[in-house]
Amino acid sequence: MGIDAKTRLFGVFGNPVTHSLGPAMHNAAFNALGLNAVYLAFGLDEAKGAAEAMRHLNMGGASVTIPHKTDIMAHLDEVDDTARTIGAVNTIVNRDGRLLGSNTDAEGAMRALETQGTIAGKKxxxxxxxxxxxxIGYGILQRGGALVIANRSEEKGRALARDLGAGFSPLASLDLDGVDILINATSVGMVPRIEAMPVSVEGLTPRTLVMDIVYNPLETALLAAARAKGCPTVDGTAMFVFQAVAQFELWTGRTAPVDLMRRTVLEALN
Ligand code: ATR
Structure with a gap:
């Protein structure tokens, strides 16, 4: 659909945003559904400016990324319980002039995991x-999973576990025996240190589903090792694509073209 006087504006606010895959993904989705909308990337120093721009330009909605995900909250008309608990807004919806903050990161991670099975009752x-x-921890607990958090800094890990109501294990003594789902939510394994792994996978058996949030490289050392052990895996693009899918659905009320959005991201990364 061509841009005209009725085109609705969407976008991502963050800094930096020049490498964002949001524009490619959301514009492909708008086009596929024949929606008169466009999504652009806006680099911004202050969160306040994002809310002001949305009001002045009557934008339909926006994504919010680093470093504004927390600061933006003070400038919105409403922040939902999910975003409040996670402590960050990644999605803004303009509902009849009111800016509503939400967070689709948990939902995105859960939908990524659910491509491989249910979460309720899983370790x-x-x-x-x-x-x-x-x-991700919030999402797991919402879905009824039994959650244990492990982290390099024990103090930070225990604090998050306490906050969410999850168990804690020191990273060094982590026992993977009987674990149904193992998730890396650290930056370990990302370029340039691609050989790094957050934990040894020695004890892994094929029953464990392994997910990584790192998507550069797409096949992290952790995922490669897990696959070699026969484990099913979910790569870092899945959470990213599904958080955008959930955003798209909040903005448009339509079912997002998931396969197209995933293909768009994979093409951009290759
Ligand atoms: P984000 O908000 O993107 O999740 P973050 O707040 O910087 O990023 O958190 C990074 C996570 O990666 C933390 O859990 C961090 O562990 P610490 O709390 O011990 O710092 C973890 N992390 C980063 N580099 C790591 C490394 N080399 N080994 C183990 N954990 C690491």
């Missing part, structure tokens, strides 16, 4: 205690 070990781990 889940989550490595990490940063923002990504918080969102």
């Amino acid at each position: 889940v070990t989550l490595i990490g205690a940063g923002g990504a781990a918080r969102a």
Whole structure:
């Protein structure tokens, strides 16, 4: 669909955003569904400017990324319980002039895992205690998984576990025996240190589903080792694609073209 006087504006606010895959993914989805909308990347120093721009330009919605995901909250009309618990907003919806903050990172991670089966009742070990781990841990507990958090810094890991109501295990003494789902929510394994692994996979058996949030490289050392052991895996693009899928659905009320969005991301990364 061509851009005209009725085109609705969407976008991502962050800094830096020049490498964002959001524009490619969301514009492909808008086009596929014949929606008169466009999604652009806006690099911004202050979160406040994002909310002001959305109001002035009557934008339909936006993604929010680093470093504004927490600061943006103070400038919105409403922040939902999910975003409040996660402590970050990654999605803004303009509902009749009111800016509503939400967070689709947890939902995105859960939909990524659910491509391989259900989460309820599963024993889940989550490595990490940063923002990504918080969102994923929240999602696991919401879905009824039994969650144990492991982290390099014990203090940070215990604090997150206490906050969410999960168990904690020191990373050094992590026992993977009987774990149904293992998730890396740290940056370990990302370029340039691609040989690094957050935990030894020696004890892994093929029953464990292994997910990594790192998507550069697509096949991390952890995922490669897990696959070699016969474990099913979910790569770092899955959470990224599904958090965008959930955003798209909040903005448009339509079912997102998941396969197209995933293909768009894979093409951009290759
Ligand atoms: P994000 O918000 O993107 O999740 P973050 O808040 O910087 O990022 O958190 C990074 C996570 O990766 C933390 O859990 C961190 O562990 P610490 O709390 O011990 O710092 C983890 N991490 C980063 N580099 C690591 C490394 N080399 N080994 C183990 N864990 C690492």
